[in-house]
Amino acid sequence: MGNEQTFIVGRTEAELAQWLKAGFVAAFGEDCRAMIIRVTPATDPAFGDFQCNDAMPLAKTLRKPPRAIAEAAVKAQPLSDALSKVEVAGPGFINLTLNPAWLARQVAEQAALPHAGLPQPGTGKTVVLDYSSPNVAKPMHIGHIRSTIIGNAIDRMYRALGYRVIADNHLGDWGTQFGILINGYRAFVDQARLAESPVEELERIYVQSYAKTKEDPVWLDACRQELVKLQQGDPENLALWKRFIELSIEEFNRIYARLDVSFDLYRGESYYNDKLAGVVKQLETAGLAKESDGATVVFLEEEGLPVCIVRKKDGGFNYATSDLATVQSRVAEFNPDRIVYVTDERQQDHFKQFFTISCKLGNATHLEHVWFGLMRLPEGIFAARQGNVIKLEKLLDEAETRALAIIQASSPEMPEAQQRELAQAIGIGAVKYADLSHDPRTMIVFTWDRALALDGNSGPYLQYAHARICSLLDKHAAQFPGEDCNTADLLLADPGERQLALQLLQFPVAVVRAAESYKPSILAEYLFALSQDYSSFYQRLSVLKAETKEQRLSRARLCALVAGVLREGLGLLGIRTPRRI
RNA sequence: GCGCCUGUAGCUCAAUUGGAUAGAGCAUCAGACUACGAAUCUGAGGGUUGCAGGUUCGAUUCCUGCCAGGCGCGCCA
Numbered sequence: 001m002g003n004e005q006t007f008i009v010g011r012t013e014a015e016l017a018q019w020l021k022a023g024f025v026a027a028f029g030e031d032c033r034a035m036i037i038r039v040t041p042a043t044d045p046a047f048g049d050f051q052c053n054d055a056m057p058l059a060k061t062l063r064k065p066p067r068a069i070a071e072a073a074v075k076a077q078p079l080s081d082a083l084s085k086v087e088v089a090g091p092g093f094i095n096l097t098l099n100p101a102w103l104a105r106q107v108a109e110q111a112a113l114p115h116a117g118l119p120q121p122g123t124g125k126t127v128v129l130d131y132s133s134p135n136v137a138k139p140m141h142i143g144h145i146r147s148t149i150i151g152n153a154i155d156r157m158y159r160a161l162g163y164r165v166i167a168d169n170h171l172g173d174w175g176t177q178f179g180i181l182i183n184g185y186r187a188f189v190d191q192a193r194l195a196e197s198p199v200e201e202l203e204r205i206y207v208q209s210y211a212k213t214k215e216d217p218v219w220l221d222a223c224r225q226e227l228v229k230l231q232q233g234d235p236e237n238l239a240l241w242k243r244f245i246e247l248s249i250e251e252f253n254r255i256y257a258r259l260d261v262s263f264d265l266y267r268g269e270s271y272y273n274d275k276l277a278g279v280v281k282q283l284e285t286a287g288l289a290k291e292s293d294g295a296t297v298v299f300l301e302e303e304g305l306p307v308c309i310v311r312k313k314d315g316g317f318n319y320a321t322s323d324l325a326t327v328q329s330r331v332a333e334f335n336p337d338r339i340v341y342v343t344d345e346r347q348q349d350h351f352k353q354f355f356t357i358s359c360k361l362g363n364a365t366h367l368e369h370v371w372f373g374l375m376r377l378p379e380g381i382f383a384a385r386q387g388n389v390i391k392l393e394k395l396l397d398e399a400e401t402r403a404l405a406i407i408q409a410s411s412p413e414m415p416e417a418q419q420r421e422l423a424q425a426i427g428i429g430a431v432k433y434a435d436l437s438h439d440p441r442t443m444i445v446f447t448w449d450r451a452l453a454l455d456g457n458s459g460p461y462l463q464y465a466h467a468r469i470c471s472l473l474d475k476h477a478a479q480f481p482g483e484d485c486n487t488a489d490l491l492l493a494d495p496g497e498r499q500l501a502l503q504l505l506q507f508p509v510a511v512v513r514a515a516e517s518y519k520p521s522i523l524a525e526y527l528f529a530l531s532q533d534y535s536s537f538y539q540r541l542s543v544l545k546a547e548t549k550e551q552r553l554s555r556a557r558l559c560a561l562v563a564g565v566l567r568e569g570l571g572l573l574g575i576r577t578p579r580r581i
Numbered sequence: 582g583c584g585c586c587u588g589u590a591g592c593u594c595a596a597u598u599g600g601a602u603a604g605a606g607c608a609u610c611a612g613a614c615u616a617c618g619a620a621u622c623u624g625a626g627g628g629u630u631g632c633a634g635g636u637u638c639g640a641u642u643c644c645u646g647c648c649a650g651g652c653g654c655g656c657c658a
Binding site: 008009040041043044047051053056057059065066089090091092093135172174175176177269292293294295297304305306307308309311312313314316318319322344345346347348349350352371373374376406410426437438439441442443444445447449450453454455456457458460461463464465467468471472475476479506509510513517521522525528529532535536538539540542543544545559580581 | 583584585586587593594595596597598599600601602605606607613617618620621622623638639651652653654655656657658
């Protein structure tokens with residue numbers, strides 16, 4: 001799971017590798033036809049543009065010094081017209097330097113493709129993506145942000161790669177907590193507060209009612225009664241339950257709108273209720289489930305996993321049963337190639353358990369658990385009872401406030417409505433980027449300054465680079481009307497121009513790698529590197545005042561291509577790219 | 582106790598899945614704006630990659646053993 005050993009390379013690397021392999025075959029015979037020759041970007045520009053390290057491992061099988069192998073392969077055929085130089089260095093590295101005209105053609109060809117050159121490996125394939133999944137009647141806090149933002153980035157990347165994606169928000173809308181909530185609601189609801197802030201009020205009710213179950217057995221029993229009534233379809237309880245869900249979704253949607261997140265489906269756990277008994281029956285028939293201490297369980301000792309309970313002593317079903325039913329339903333309805341779950345790290349065992357059981361029941365669809373590290377505060381983990389929960393809405397408000405202050409200082413002449421809109425794009429962009437730029441598996445310690453960083457390696461840095469290009473291109477169009485840089489020849493004489501061209505070629509690779517490994521951070525890191533290269537280029541080389549017209553048009557086109565990749569790439573991360581910031 | 586994960590610059594993180602001199606941002610210090618937008622750029626200092634072994638041309642990466650931390654482990658989801 002998650003450890004695909006596939007090597008992802010771009011068109012350019014593949015073409016260079018093919019040429020090199022012909023050299024190996026020419027030098028060492030047809031046996032080399034089956035071997036893997038990989039070309040990767042050079043680790044240091046001093047070495048060239050690309051490199052191949054595969055001569056060294058061949059020393060053993062070919063029984064020759066690795067450096068001699070590399071040299072023989074390189075000399076076995078005339079130099080490719082893609083290259084201006086090939087060198088063997090160190091123990092046997094093969095360093096490749098591209099012919100600038102050929103590099104320019106590669107860049108132009110890629111730019112002509114849709115989505116800035118993304119391949120379409122997902123054509124004809126379906127992915128069900130299960131993410132965000134907050135619980136009904138509980139406000140979203142910053143613990144929910146990772147699943148939502150990471151999940152949404154994965155969603156966007158897979159769509160861009162041609163997959164049909166079914167984004168499903170698997171709401172926590174069923175379970176014992178509804179007995180506690182319904183009973184509490186009747187006793188404690190404050191209608192004014194409910195109207196003011198529904199989900200907050202529901203949470204308050206839940207907390208109060210839950211506390212009472214701990215000290216008052218009669219109350220606890222009453223809560224159980226309400227749950228049973230709900231499960232049996234009591235109209236009043238059913239209506240209350242539905243109301244709780246409506247109020248919650250309304251509030252969630254307000255936050256999703258601010259985050260530019262949307263789903264194809266909102267199927268909560270309750271959607272699969274009537275299938276749960278059938279799942280247990282299947283497990284029993286298949287000989288997988290057994291009775292134990294009054295419950296029905298599946299033992300997974302051979303897999304080294306804990307026992308999985310599929311039916312409780314009281315006859316109720318739980319998480320694993322519900323997830324098994326969900327898989328069956330999704331497979332039947334969508335026939336997906338993969339189902340991907342984005343949740344926090346604590347659920348790893350649970351997913352291993354139900355993936356294993358699902359497999360034993362005959363499910364052949366690939367199931368993937370994408371987990372991320374918990375978000376923590378410097379003083380420790382979040383806990384509602386410690387009162388240290390930071391609501392997601394408050395985080396977003398704070399982000400926009402901070403961004404607005406900077407905009408007001410730097411662009412006081414801008415109309416206020418526009419300032420606010422920008423503050424939204426920048427503030428939310430900063431929050432998203434702060435999360436997406438880290439490997440999902442790392443545990444994040446939340447601090448305001450880190451989450452809302454506006455300089456250095458941050459969302460606004462990338463947005464700034466993009467906006468500056470837009471401004472530059474506007475000026476170019478105004479100063480040189482009728483001159484279209486988009487068809488200009490790319491002249492890549494300067495190392496700064498060359499570096500940008502090489503970096504542009506890496507965009508499709510970055511997206512595919514990010515998607516396949518479920519790590520948007522790979523794309524974020526790429527975009528940051530591209531922006532850094534651009535800023536450096538921009539500082540040193542003039543576009544509008546270039547020495548020749550050809551050079552000016554070439555550089556303007558390079559800028560336009562960078563802007564295009566930034567727009568596309570940030571779009572895949574769900575980060576907006578205003579023309580002016 | 583068992584299982585999963587993590588340990589890299591003062592701080593937050595990378596390192597193209599075993600490659601060349603381990604790179605960025607923040608912070609610190611020194612520079613660059615009568616501007617193709619300074620939310621930027623140039624440079625400097627800062628490292629025994631938790632510790633000890635092993636595998637090989639080559640290890641932050643793979644293996645073993647320790648140390649430290651996080652998470653999980655039978656009726657919550």
